[in-house]
Amino acid sequence: MGQIGSAGERRLQSEYGTGDRAAKFYSDQMLDHLNPTMIEFVGRQEIAFIATADASGECDNSLRAGTPGFMHVIDSKTLAYPEYRGNGVMASLGNILENPHVGIILVDFVQDLIGLHVNGSARIVDDEVLRSEIADLPVDHSGGRIPERWVVVDVEEAYIHCRKHIPRMAPVPRHREWGTDDVKRKGGDYFDAKATPRHDSDGQVVEEPAPAELTQVIAPGFSVAPAGTSGN
Known part of the structure; x- marks a missing residue:
């Protein structure tokens, strides 16, 4: 290094x-690569936090999740994670298009209470292209869905996140339907953003909130957007 x-x-x-x-x-x-212990750790994680920034340095942090192995180690210097159909914003991928630097942290909240940072340079590769190059690329890690594309990361730094402030969490039995356009299962308008007025830099309202009748409350803190609107 x-x-x-x-x-x-x-x-x-x-x-x-x-x-x-x-x-x-x-x-x-x-390290400037993933050693065998790190590779094993990556292979059993179900969530990853992905930090990106655009060309001007505006940052975004996003969650990716799947069954163990969804974060696929190609070799000690390269890993890849899948991108499925989402809300269409392309926040992380848009940043990567402008600025390839990414920061990934994977945390074991259940067994070892430890984290792994992986920093590197990323590129976007269509699923069929990467699948033709990587023989053992996972076929299905999300209930039958096929990734639209992958983010391939060339590892530059890999290092520990100590367990000092990592809380222990207990896994519970659950059935997960990975990936959905169902607004209720996605959480609806949980943070009531749709009905929140937008303001300009002078504090003036520039967009009135949606009428209350357009929001169907389905559970405390959850709602369903009306037909024709987009979810997250």
Whole structure:
């Protein structure tokens, strides 16, 4: 590896006197690839948090989930995760198109209470293209749905997230229908965004909230948008 850590990290390490501790972490815990233990860890995780930013640095963080193995390790320097049909916004993929840098964190909340950071450079590959190149690419990890495309990440940094503040969670039996356009199962307008007025920079209302009768309440905190609107 070349010099580890950003200029900002090193500036603050010097200012706050943490350089020795940081150097030990870099040398003991940070790799430029996934070692066998990391590969095994990735293979049994069901959720991942994906951080991206556009060309101007505007950030986004998104959740990806699936059955164990949905985050597929191609080799020690490369992993890939699937992208299915979603809300059509393409927030993460749009950022990657402008700025390939991504930060991924996977956390084991159940067994070992530990996390793994994977930072790298990403590219978007259509499913049929990647499937023709990677023989063991998972065929089905979401109830019969086929990914539209994959995000392939060239690993640049891989390192531990310590367990100090990771809460323990107990898994519960559940049946998951991975991927749906059903508004109720997706959570509806949980945060009541549709009925919230929009304001301009001067605080003036620029968009009136939707009439209450257009929102069908299905459970406390959940709602169904009327036909013809898009969900998340």
